[in-house]
Amino acid sequence: MSLRQFSILVADDTPDIVSSVVEQLTRLSKKFKHSVRVYTASSATDVFSVLNSKEVDCLLLDYHFEGGMSGDEIMDAIVDPFGQKLIFLMSARPPSELEHMVVRRHKRLGDRFRFLRKPFEPLELQEVYLQIVDFLCSRSYPCPLAYTYQVMKGATTAQARLTGLKDLVESIIIYSVAVLTADCKRLGTLSALKPKLSGTAPMTLGAWLKWLAAAIGCIANQSRKPFMPELLRVFSETDGVDALRLLYEFKDQVRDNELGHGFVREEDWYSRTLDSYSKPIEVLFDCLLFTTRYPLVAVETIDLPQLQTIFRYTVRSLMGSSAPFPVHVVDTPERLTKDAVFAFAPSGIFLSLHPVLRFCMCDKCSIRRLFSLERVSESTFKYRAHCNHQLGYQKDGREDEWFKDLPAALFSAL
């Protein structure tokens, strides 16, 4: 588990500029203790090949490329439906000549598009670097993580804070399980999952952890690129803090021994326990900054294909701690269904996080909420939302293969 991770693409057809910018960015990342991946490109073709294969958060893009598309035209062709990327257009031309025209053309990008005049001094690049960090750290986390983090931070007593920490841990685990299990299905390795859970009780923190560990193993033991490689890295890196061990330890010490049994302890005990876990869990939360690259979305409306194979969807982006969640329009050849929650990867893939997460109307609250799986059987999946209301999803007549696949994967040893 390492520090805040992000990635920057430096694109310029002058090799000296690329190497000098890469060197300075690397130095800055060390200075500020960030884990930064820097990719390079020397043509428009290179830019798109990096964007299609890597998770890029920020581009430093030259305006002028010898032959081919200009930086300005490249910007038009970048696919970023949820506005996740920050783009700096670099140019040596005077502002009067270029800047106003380009700024006007890319007005829709708003604050996500900035100018960087060449040549620039190291201090100017440091300023740009800090702007990048600022932008990336202000992107919203997926709703379950953002919500529980905010509740935990807002708690005023040590006891409430510790309960908040437990809910944050649970939401991190469930989010990770949702992504990794869906990825097992996508990669065809679901039958190897086998966390050997007991099928009779609601999911406990211990059961979620077993499921998480099994799903990590499943994805790590196959050779194709995972949907969310960063997630696997957070849980598989053994230097520094061992994320999985931290979560197990937290479960054993805090959840099982204390909070789980409803004892009321001295405030001092909560403070001491909080002291030992809040720091490492906040470090883990920081390491999950990459999840801001993968908007969670729920489909609102589906338009018939415009061009044979491309569907137009309006989707709600379930990022940040509270509603109203913003609506976006997305064109994609993928078939997305209503009520399911999807994670969208920067490379353009949607991954359905059904059946672990659902975005449905809560009958009691009369608003749509994000529900997490709570109990699994062969005929019913039960869910709960932050409002603490439940939701049932029954098999009756539904053509949903998860009713067979999920119990088979989870309870296989029984």
Ligand SMILES: [Zn+2]
């Ligand atoms: Zn409710």
